[in-house]
Amino acid sequence: MTEKSSPATALTHLDAQGQAHMVDVAAKPQTVREAVAVATVVMQAQTLATIEAGDAPKGDVLGTARIAGIMAAKQTAHLIPLCHPLPIQKVEVQITPDAALPGYTIQATVKIKAETGVEMEALTAASVAALTLYDMAKGLEKSIEIRGIRLLKKTGGKSGDYRADL
Incomplete structure (x- = not known):
């Protein structure tokens, strides 16, 4: 049995026919918004030491990951x-x-x-930077793990501010 949504709990990304659609934000005011997301990349101590020494076979692991994260944030709507x-x-x-x-x-x-907010852009940036770090270092270690991708905080907008419990 399906419950009908009240106006307060209506799904925002479905139209009257239940089809997915992009929410119309044209009438909303522009406000300054910021989001911060985090990801953790865990590896063996030797892999970390090799990356820190700048000796990874693929080159600049951290610089490449940083640029990939920036580019990913700008491409979120395509993903x-x-x-x-x-x-x-x-x-x-x-x-x-x-x-x-x-x-x-x-x-x-x-x-x-x-x-509208930028939570997805921050999460995408952190995720793609972590994936790129893995890609750049996988020749050193295949067991690298990406963990804990999450939103740390967001400010601005109708829903107000959010800060994760740390």
Whole structure:
């Protein structure tokens, strides 16, 4: 048995016939919005040491991953159905080594002034940076793991601010 949605819980990405559609945000005001997402890449200590020394066979692992994350944020609407193409003003991808993992923490920040948020762009940037790091280092180690892709925080918009419990 299917329950009917009330207006407060109506699904926003389905039309009256139940077909998926892109939400119309034209009437919404433009506000400054920012989202921060994170991913963790875990590897053997020797793999981390090799990347940190700049000795990976494929070259600049971290620089390539950083650029891939930036490019991915800008391409999110092409990858995720129903996402709006957005005029992104800022994408920053930080990749920080962590010997305790061992591995890297990737943090992607995306900022915009628009009618809709940039959570998906930040999550896409962190994810693609992590995938690229794996690709660049897989010759050193096949057992690298990508973990914990999630939204850390978002600001702006009708739904207000969000901060993940750390």
